[in-house]
Every structure is written in C-alpha cells, then in structure tokens.
Amino acid sequence: MLLGYIKPAKxxxxxxxxxxxxxxxxxxxxxxxTDSTKRCEEACALPGNFTxxxxxxxxxxxxxxxxGTKAEEVQTGLKLLALAVQKAQNVTVNSNMLHLxxxxxxxxxxxxxxxxxxxxxxxxxxxxELQTTFNTRSLRTxxxxxxxFLQGKVRLFFLHTEACNLATS
Amino acid sequence: MSRYIxxxxxxxxxxxxxxxxxxxxxxxxxxxxxxxxxxxxxxxDPPSNVTVQRTEKPNQLHVQxxxxxxxxxxxxxxxxxxxxxxxxxxxxxxxIKKTECIFAKLKLQTEYLVSVRAKPDGVSIDGYWTIWxxxxxxxxxxxxxxxxxxxxxxxxxxxxxxxxxxxxxxxRVIKExxxxxxxxxxxxxxxxxxxxxxxxxxxxxxxxxxxxxNLQFFSSEEPATALEIMSEIKxxxxxxxxxxxxxxxxxxxxxxVSRSDPFKLQGGPLMDEGKQPAGAQVxxxxxxxxxxxxxxxxxxxxxxxxxxxxxxxxxDVSDEEMPLQLLFESPRTSSRWDRSPAGEEDSFRDASMxxxxxxxxxxxxxxxxxxxxxxxxxxxxxxxxxxxxxLLYLSPRGFKLERNRNHPYLHMSDSGVxxxxxxxxxxxxxxxxxxxxxxxxxxxxxLPECLQASNSESLTNHLRSNLS
Numbered sequence: 012m013l014l015g016y017i018k019p020a021k022x023x024x025x026x027x028x029x030x031x032x033x034x035x036x037x038x039x040x041x042x043x044x045t046d047s048t049k050r051c052e053e054a055c056a057l058p059g060n061f062t063x064x065x066x067x068x069x070x071x072x073x074x075x076x077x078x079g080t081k082a083e084e085v086q087t088g089l090k091l092l093a094l095a096v097q098k099a100q101n102v103t104v105n106s107n108m109l110h111l112x113x114x115x116x117x118x119x120x121x122x123x124x125x126x127x128x129x130x131x132x133x134x135x136x137x138x139x140e141l142q143t144t145f146n147t148r149s150l151r152t153x154x155x156x157x158x159x160f161l162q163g164k165v166r167l168f169f170l171h172t173e174a175c176n177l178a179t180s
Numbered sequence: 181m182s183r184y185i186x187x188x189x190x191x192x193x194x195x196x197x198x199x200x201x202x203x204x205x206x207x208x209x210x211x212x213x214x215x216x217x218x219x220x221x222x223x224x225d226p227p228s229n230v231t232v233q234r235t236e237k238p239n240q241l242h243v244q245x246x247x248x249x250x251x252x253x254x255x256x257x258x259x260x261x262x263x264x265x266x267x268x269x270x271x272x273x274x275x276i277k278k279t280e281c282i283f284a285k286l287k288l289q290t291e292y293l294v295s296v297r298a299k300p301d302g303v304s305i306d307g308y309w310t311i312w313x314x315x316x317x318x319x320x321x322x323x324x325x326x327x328x329x330x331x332x333x334x335x336x337x338x339x340x341x342x343x344x345x346x347x348x349x350x351x352r353v354i355k356e357x358x359x360x361x362x363x364x365x366x367x368x369x370x371x372x373x374x375x376x377x378x379x380x381x382x383x384x385x386x387x388x389x390x391x392x393x394n395l396q397f398f399s400s401e402e403p404a405t406a407l408e409i410m411s412e413i414k415x416x417x418x419x420x421x422x423x424x425x426x427x428x429x430x431x432x433x434x435x436x437v438s439r440s441d442p443f444k445l446q447g448g449p450l451m452d453e454g455k456q457p458a459g460a461q462v463x464x465x466x467x468x469x470x471x472x473x474x475x476x477x478x479x480x481x482x483x484x485x486x487x488x489x490x491x492x493x494x495x496d497v498s499d500e501e502m503p504l505q506l507l508f509e510s511p512r513t514s515s516r517w518d519r520s521p522a523g524e525e526d527s528f529r530d531a532s533m534x535x536x537x538x539x540x541x542x543x544x545x546x547x548x549x550x551x552x553x554x555x556x557x558x559x560x561x562x563x564x565x566x567x568x569x570x571l572l573y574l575s576p577r578g579f580k581l582e583r584n585r586n587h588p589y590l591h592m593s594d595s596g597v598x599x600x601x602x603x604x605x606x607x608x609x610x611x612x613x614x615x616x617x618x619x620x621x622x623x624x625x626x627l628p629e630c631l632q633a634s635n636s637e638s639l640t641n642h643l644r645s646n647l648s
Contacts, residue, residue: 031255035303035304038303038304039303065197066196066197067194067195067196067197068194068195068196068197069190069191069192069193069194069195070190070195070251070252071190071191072191073252155198159196159197159217160196161304162196162219162303162304162305163195163196163197163219163304164196166304167252170252170254170255
C-alpha cells in the first residue's frame, strides 16, 4: 500500500530557480576572487591562450535585442568562461588560486544550468557566430571577465526575462 | 590646476567592461591612461518626492520617496533616511533598499526633519552617495486624542446629569438622613401646644384631661372607703394642725347646730361665762361648740339621732351613727326635758358656770338632778394625749385632767380606730346592764375612776350615781 503512493519523481527540476539573490551571491564570490588576484601580476600568468567573451553592455543596445539573442549571448559567454576556468584550473598549481578557480567553476556551472532552464533550445546553435571574444593569458583577467559577465549580461538577463519570477528583496 | 570635464553620450558608453580612458595632449603626449569600470563609479540623483506622514500611533512617522528612474538600476540602489528633531543632531539613520520607511518610538508632540539619500548597492553597480534630499518636517501626535477627550467629557457630563437627577428625586430622603426630624410630642397632649401654648401647669389644671391624666399616671390601688363617723368633732385649734390623728375628726358643727336650738344656746354661755345666752346664734364655725352626748336634751326628739331614741330598753340604736351617745343617760332626764325646755338653759348655764369650780359644779349637777330641776346634762369633755403623755388635744373649755379629778372622767387609750371596740359588744352590754359604750378602758393607777374593761359596769354605775 505504501508503494502505491510513491510516484516517480521527475528528473528535471520542478521550477527554475530564478532568484537574483543567488546570482548576487555568485557575484560576490567572483568579486572576492578578483580582489584576491589584484596583486598577483606574475603569479597569475597562465600558459596558453584563453578565449573569453566580451562583457561590455550598452543599455540602449541591450534593450534592442530580443530575448533569444540575449539568452544566446549569455549562454555562449558562460560556456567560454567555463572552458577557460576549467583550463586554468588544470594549469594552476597554487592552492589558493586553485580554490578560487574551483569555486568559480562550480558557480559557472550553476548559472549555466539556471540559464538553460528558462531558455529555449533553438538559441543554442547560434552561439559561435555572434559572440565576440578576446584572448588573455592572465588569471586575473579571467576573473575580471567572469565577474563582469555576471554583473552585466547575466544579471540583466535575469532581471528582465519574463520566464524568470524574480524574487527581489 | 584646471579641471576638465568630458561627457560622453550613453550610447557610446559600455558598462561591465574596462573602459580605457587616455588623456593626451595634442594627440601625441599621453597625459594619463586609466581603465575604469563605469558601473563602479555611478552617482545618482537624490531621491525625490519625500513624504512624511503620521500613522495610527502618535509616536510613529511614515516616510516615503520615489526611486531614481533608471530602468536597469532598480534593485541595485540603497537609501539612507535620516530623521532628527528640530534643533538637535541626527538621531536615526536607516539603510534600506525599499522606498518607504517607518520610524517608531519617537517623542510626542515634537517636530521632526526627514531627508533621504541614495547610493548603488555595490553588487553589480557601485557608486557614491547622493546628496541629502530636502528635509521634510513633520509633527508627531499627542496622547490626548481629541476624540478621546470629547468622549470622556461626554461621559463625565452624563455621569453628572445622572447624579443630579438622583439628588433631585431623593432630596427628601437625603435631607432626612442629614437633618433627622425631631419627634414632637404634640399628639400625646391634646391642646397643650395649641390652646395653652405649652403651659403645662395650666393644661394640667383646667383641661378635662386632668382626671384622665391623673388616673393614668397615679393609679391608686385602694378604693375609696367609707368614712365612719366616730364622733362629732369641733374644729380643732390651730396648734394641733400637725397631728395626724385629726383626720378622724369631722367638722360637723353646722350640722349639729342647725338641728337643735339648745345647741345654739350652748355655744353662748360656753364662750362667755357671764353672758346671758338668749337665743344667741352660734356660728357654725364657732369653736366653742361642743357636743352633748345626751339625747334626752334634744327638743322634740329632733336630734341628730332622730331615728334612734335611746331608752334603757331600747335596742334599735344605730351604732354607726351614734356610738357615743349612750355614755350618759337617765330616764328621768328625758321626761324632764320634755317638760321644761326653758329650764334646761338654766341648767346648762349652771353647768357652764360651775365648771370653773369643780366642787360647785358637781354639786350643782347633782343637785340639779336631784331637785327635779331640769336635768343637768353631763358634759363630755375629752382630752387627748399622745403616746408620750403630751397633751395633743384639749377640748375648748380647757379641761385639764389633773385639775378636775373630782368629777368622773374616763381615761382611755386608743390607737386610732380601735379594734377592741366591738359593736356587738356594745349592743350586748347595752341590753344587759346599760353599760357604757367604751369597753376598752384603760387602767390608770392614780385615777380611782379609771377602770378596767371588766369593771365597766361598775363604772357606769358609778357615773350614774354621781349624776343622780
């Protein structure tokens, strides 16, 4: 009788967590990482090139874009950041930096998950064409870009997406 | 050092990316180069439309303002509200992200100034504090709400009205409690206050309620008793007014005198020895009148003892009326009395005249009787002595016991109404031997004539012999 009442649980999350406070928390953590790498000019040098998205946001430009484009930009940017952080994680030897990098990587994965939950799948294919990128070799630049990307595009996307019920406090 | 300001249009400005600013002189000399993040150096306008309102509680204030109208900065601005009472330093500062605020626990009846400033919260956008908004003043409330005041006043008025109406209706009762009525005794005394104006003496004396009042307050348990006439008394002299035993004496002078003429005559010679009592009228209150206890002297049988003519053999004497009359009696005197009433006057006179000298008197008495002259009546003089031997009463002729020892006299002791005096005895003794009335005769040694009760017969015989 007890088994009868057990229903199969859904594999996907019931509802996308679209809470701006979660994003703000990620942003704060990214800011901590950025502050910790401010003074490391030489130690933060990484071998190889890392491709990072451009994070500049113009409000007027942003408002002209549609939701699909916004979602695509956010998703491709998050993907690039994730690859770069992962690459940096493999290369970094310093334990402090490694901690920061790992935490950033996990946050990125969460954010990517959140964005994917409330975005349509057809936008995923256009990610490479529209995105502008630039290369860097510094860890500090990686963190900066990561932070800026979260503060800018991701946040704006979170705030003005209709599918996302923002619980702003 | 001069200051240069460059302004860029917003479409050319990108946030969230490092912006490289290079200042060069004449496009060849680079003066400075800087990478800035614009989203970190944001300065907003100060908050506008600041309003301060009072809430339900008198010590609270509600502050509201409008946010800066930047579309993409809605949730990234924090505010600071400052409230301070007039004339003092800043009291409270609250940092919130909402556009409204409530200040509690403020002072009552004080004026407060409120101002607000804003700043980006620093999460994605950072900047500097704006300037303070223009201060807005507001007054806190007071404890005495006018509504409560009016309600309490109305309540007090209603309570006072109620009290007044109760006082008016119960005025009589309250007055009785404070000033109790003094009871008046008017209804107990008829006419005392109305007719006699409170004069109790008059009311007692004149009103018919006197008898009732007396009866009510002085109830005598003893019924009125009939007074038995023991003797006809003369008015007693004033010096004996204090004697208690005078109560048994009755003033019957008028009664005696009016009935018989010789009584009148008796009064005359008794008073004045030398006078000729010819029809002298004796005043009823003449103290010299005395009683003759011999019925034979009475004219025509009209006497006090009219219905009871005494003869030696007569039995129908009313003892109550005449207990003493039989002391002296003689059958001869009665006949002689009828014959010559005029001569009795002489006899009386003689008797009175001879009173001063005992011997002559006695002889005249005896001679008067023996000679057939009108009967010389016997006189009954009595003197009354108190228990201690003092003279209480003396008959008006000044009869003194110790002087006139030669003529018979009877010494009696009596304690008022004598219980020894027996009417039946009197009756029997009369029938038998014409005994004297007094049976309780005392004994006195120095008086040969004083006889005991057993010798009453001898006494009477002795007396009779003297008279005859």
